[in-house]
Amino acid sequence: MSTIKVFNPAGEAAGEMSVADSLLVLDKGEQAVKDTVVAFRNSLRAGTASTLSKGEVNGSNKKPWRQKGTGRARAGLRQSPVWRGGGVAFGPKPRDFSQKVNRKVVRLAFTRALSEKINDGQVKVIERFDLAEPKTKLMTALLKKLGAERSTLIVLDQPDEKVILAARNLQKVEVATAAEIDVYSILLYRTLVATQAGFEALTARMLKKEVGA
Numbered sequence: 431m432s433t434i435k436v437f438n439p440a441g442e443a444a445g446e447m448s449v450a451d452s453l454l455v456l457d458k459g460e461q462a463v464k465d466t467v468v469a470f471r472n473s474l475r476a477g478t479a480s481t482l483s484k485g486e487v488n489g490s491n492k493k494p495w496r497q498k499g500t501g502r503a504r505a506g507l508r509q510s511p512v513w514r515g516g517g518v519a520f521g522p523k524p525r526d527f528s529q530k531v532n533r534k535v536v537r538l539a540f541t542r543a544l545s546e547k548i549n550d551g552q553v554k555v556i557e558r559f560d561l562a563e564p565k566t567k568l569m570t571a572l573l574k575k576l577g578a579e580r581s582t583l584i585v586l587d588q589p590d591e592k593v594i595l596a597a598r599n600l601q602k603v604e605v606a607t608a609a610e611i612d613v614y615s616i617l618l619y620r621t622l623v624a625t626q627a628g629f630e631a632l633t634a635r636m637l638k639k640e641v642g643a
Contacts, residue, residue, distance in 0.1 A: 432548050436626075439560035441575030447555060449548055453636055456549060459542030466539035466613045469529040481521030484509040536613070541636045543616040553622045554578060555629050559586075564595035573603070576623060583619035585611060587627035608632045 431448050438444040487509040494505045511519040547553050554576055561568050573579045581602040586593065589607060597603045606615065608624070608631030616622065624632060 434548065434553050434555050434629075437554065437556045437576055439556065439558055441556075441572045444557065449633070453633065454545035454549060455538070455541045455636075456545050459538045462535045462539040463542050463613060463617070466531055466536050467617065469531045470612065470614045472527040472529050475527040477525045477527050479522040480524050481518035483519075483521070484511055484517030487515070487517045539613045540616070543613045544632060544636060547616060547622055552620065553624065553629070555624055555626055557626050559590060559593045559625060561592045561596055564592040566596055566599045569593070569596035569600065569603075573600075573623070578621040578623050581618075581620035583611075583615055583622050585622060585624035585628040585632060587625060587631050608635070 431451055432454065433446045433448055436444045436447050484507070489507070489509050491507055494508055495502065497504055508516065510516045544553075556576065559572075561572075570579065573582060582604075584593065584597060584603065584605045586605065586607050590605075594605050597605050602619070604615070604619065608628045611632065
């Protein structure tokens with residue numbers, strides 16, 4: 431049984447909540463996490479790098495000089511890759527780096543990544559965010575009380591404009607809904623701070639693997 435610290439809107443300790451061990455997956459899924467993260471990062475690659483081969487470089491096919499008798503090395507065309515301004519041998523061409531990952535693998539990776547966060551005590555639950563104003567200093571003070579001022583992912587059940595505005599100028603702090611969270615986001619941030627409703631939505635996504643949804 432893993433326990434998670436619960437805080438009230440003022441950032442003061444309000445107790446603990448338990449997460450059943452049967453919900454956590456810690457004995458498998460490492461490869462699924464790796465495959466999912468690699469696929470995600472590859473999907474961010476533009477794949478637009480392009481170079482010209484010798485057949486695509488402008489210029490005639492005229493031989494620069496005769497084959498023999500000049501004392502110089504043989505040369506067939508000025509577009510040769512060995513010449514400055516010539517084509518590129520085996521250079522990059524536009525390509526699609528995206529990789530397909532099965533939904534079951536992604537689901538297992540999500541459950542494993544979140545399970546490790548919970549097991550390592552890097553998940554904190556706040557009953558709700560109740561900021562008087564959408565001010566950065568208020569969010570900074572609240573995160574400091576929660577012990578989550580460094581590299582934090584804030585998880586909400588529904589978008590909250592006050593929270594988004596208060597956190598947008600903070601470095602290494604991101605706000606997202608439980609439905610938007612992916613494996614890469616969970617691993618990228620050191621601490622996960624979720625509202626009570628947001629955490630319930632996250633655990634519901636973990637339960638999907640058991641009910642086959």
